[in-house]
Amino acid sequence: MSSPVSTLRLLLALASVYLIWGSTYLAIRFAIDTIPPFTMAGTRFLLAGICLLAIAKGTGVPKATAPQWRGAALIGFLMLVCGNGAVCWAEKTVPSGLASLLVATVPLWAVVLSAVLPGGKMPRPRVVTGILVGLFGVGVLVNPLQSARSSAIAPSGAAALLFAAAAWGAGSVLSKRVSLPSSPTLSTALQMLAGGSLLLAIGAVSGEWSHIHLSAITLKSILSVAYLLVFGSLIGFTAFVWLLRNTSAVLATSYAYVNPLVAVLLGWAWNGETPSPSTAAAGALVIAAVVLITTGRPAK
DSSP: OHHHHHHHHHHHHHIIIIIHHHHHHHHHHTTTHHHHHHHHHHHHHHHHEEEEEEEEHTOOOOOOOOHHHHHHHHIIIIIIIIHHHHHHHHHHTTHHHHHHHHHHHHHHHHHHHHHHHHOOOOOHHHHHHHHHHHHHHHHHHOGGGGGSSSOOOOHHHHHHHHHHHHHHHHHHHHTTOOOSSSSHHHHHHHHHHHHHHHHHHHHHHHGGGOOGGGOOHHHHHHHHHHHHHIIIIIIIHHHHHHHHHHHHHHTTTTTHHHHHHHHHHHHHHOOOOOHHHHHHHHHHHHHHHHHHHSSSSSSO
């Protein structure tokens, strides 16, 4: 990483993950303005999965085995259906900036699940401190005493976002325990194909398809879906995989506490989402907790 070219690639990869993944919360908000959430998410991931599958086949990656398909389907269900799907549904009632703050608790859930699963280890004191700080921050964010304030989070939306964070954390932990293709591109393609198909099925069963009117879908929503597909799913993922292979895990996963800052700023600038002082304080606690948790674990 000492050459100018390598340094530039590192900076570009970090900028992609920080800015693109931080901006996806607002893009989701714009996309679901006129497209039902599960149908929107399912379309995005199914198309992205097809693109990644074509790329994997073009590079001569071996076909996935049945156990690898099952493993990818499980991770896709947890991370894309339960995780991203719940985020898309919650953003119908929760501002994008606040949604990003609650989803930032993913490392918290991942550490807890890693500890309670068979063979897991108790976290270090620094990480335990981060968990406690994060839980306190979440408590402030979803404080029911703020229900009369415009910045308060709807209880159903808060529950969905915490569920999404826990599901994403579970998928992150189990991805190291199930059989998956050795190729990151093929593995993600299978996860997106499975997750996207399940999200579309949920949209159909829940009646979303009967409420879709093509004439009512705005250009803003269409462009937002395209942005999520190309930048969020393809470019952002590629940059993250490159970071995992070329730098430390701590630096690669630092997006977890940068994304909320980007999301809150974009929500304020482009969608009029002005956080209250208590929300800003709670967000700072959550981000501080994520920093403690991610830097308190040994790099792998």
